[in-house]
Amino acid sequence: MSNLTVGLAIIGGLLLAAVVAHGAWTSRRNTPRQASTEESDTLPPGGYDEAFTGTERNEPTFDPLPIGAEGGAHSDADGGNLIDPMLGKLPAPEKKPGLDALIDVIANIALDNHVSGEAAIAAMPPTRRAGSKPFAVEGLNEATRQWETPENGAWYEAFQAGVQLANRTGALNEIEYSEFVMKAQAFADTINGTPDFPEMLDEVARGRELDQFASSHDAQLSFTLRARSAAWSPGYVHQNAARLGFVAGVIPGRMVLSSAEPGLPPLLGLSFDTQAAMAEDPAQSAIREVTLSLDVPQVYRTEQPFVRMREAAQILAEGMDGVITDDNGHMLQPEAMDVIGADLEKLYDTLDARDLSAGSVLARRLFS
Incomplete structure (x- = not known):
């Protein structure tokens, strides 16, 4: 065998090895990230990837509504602790909603x-x-x-x-x-x-x-969290969100951060593709974006829901290798969130002045 033949064989082998390595790398890159088995003791029946199609959980009465009114997202500046069930003092429980001449x-x-x-x-x-x-x-x-x-x-x-x-x-x-x-x-x-x-x-x-x-004062806000590289499986999303207190809702592909006061609407919603959540093999479902949402008039101002929404987005982005964007795919910088937060405070003041404070019985009825 000539030196040329040997050289060509070596080069061919190297090229084949490179193709195989690239294929393996591509396969790993395109495989959705999976939930860690280290937390298997906390998995619901069937594992995280079946959390959306298994036993139903009771979800506070709250219908998901179109997101993006009033500019898409609003924010406050200082982060809070999402693990803590309350930030600030909650108003006293209200009486059962009744007729009111205001609305x-x-x-x-x-x-x-x-x-x-x-x-x-x-x-x-x-x-x-x-x-x-x-x-x-x-x-x-x-x-x-x-x-x-x-x-x-x-x-x-x-x-x-x-x-x-x-x-x-x-x-x-x-x-x-x-x-x-x-x-x-x-x-x-x-x-x-x-x-x-x-x-x-x-x-x-x-x-x-x-x-x-x-x-003109109805704000339903959202952040979109997009994967930088590898996609996520439903179980991976569920596991990361669950660490912040989110629980699976009744609708597949929806999670909620519940209010500290039973019976009130959830503070935040988290949603992704329903079909991915209902797939026969959820572990192979590729999710490239999830949406964090806040229905402003439905949640008490004292709960600081947008602070918690902003913090949740940041923690999830860091933990899941994602980026935070608006509805149009533009990355949201901290400065933009600060401006949005200031606008939101003005909205709260306007609702308070009209006796329709966010989270109150009347506000929840009017904005429903």
């Missing part, structure tokens, strides 16, 4: 005689909506002198029916107002009551004004 049309219903809770409940309409707006009936409890949803065993000396003036579907319109009148009148007739309805045009106009205010 509801209210029709008083006078009675000739007191009415039992059982009779009032039997007279209720089958649905609690007028069009897309919540409808409610409250009674003045004879014993407690408090307005409440009718209950068995109680007696009531007056009632009031109400419909919400606006929500995220828009302002109350004439058709919805008419449906409200029909439902309230039917209830009043059944209990021998006499309703007193406000003027429709005045209330519809009030609804439009409230809707205009709400639409």
Whole structure:
């Protein structure tokens, strides 16, 4: 065998080895990062990669909504501790949401005689909506002198029916107002009551004004966390987010950071591709981006939700080798987040001045 032949054979072997090595490197690079087995003792049944398709967890009532209103993201400057369930002092627990003239049309219903809770409940309409707006009936409890949803065993000396003036579907319109009148009148007739309805045009106009205010002060914010190189598996995302207190939600591909107060909406949401979460082999599902979201009007200002959102994004980006961007894919620098945080503080002040403080019962009802 000539020296040329030997040389060509060596070169061919080296090229083949290089191709094989490059293929192996590419395969490793394209394989989604997996959850660490070091934390296997804390895995849910089936492991992290099955956390989204296994046993359901109870999630606070909160429907994910379109993200990006009011510029996409807002921020405050100083980071907090995500592991700590509370930052600052939470407001005292509020009473069960009831009718309020600030955001509801209210029709008083006078009675000739007191009415039992059982009779009032039997007279209720089958649905609690007028069009897309919540409808409610409250009674003045004879014993407690408090307005409440009718209950068995109680007696009531007056009632009031109400419909919400606006929500995220828009302002109350004439058709919805008419449906409200029909439902309230039917209830009043059944209990021998006499309703007193406000003027429709005045209330519809009030609804439009409230809707205009709400639409211009409704902030639903998001950060996008994008992988720098290797993609992530659902289990890898779940494991990293779980370290910050996030838990799997009811919807596959969604996690939430729950409020310290039971029954309130979650502080933050984290979501990624639902199909990846529901794949037959989630470990092989490649996720290249996740979204952190905050529904500003739904969360108390004292919880510092944006501070925690910002900190969560930074910790996840460092731990998962990702970058933080806005909805358009532009990297978010700390200076931009500081500006956004200042804007958010102004928004909080505006909501406070209107008696619709973020996280309050009225704010949660209006921005829903």
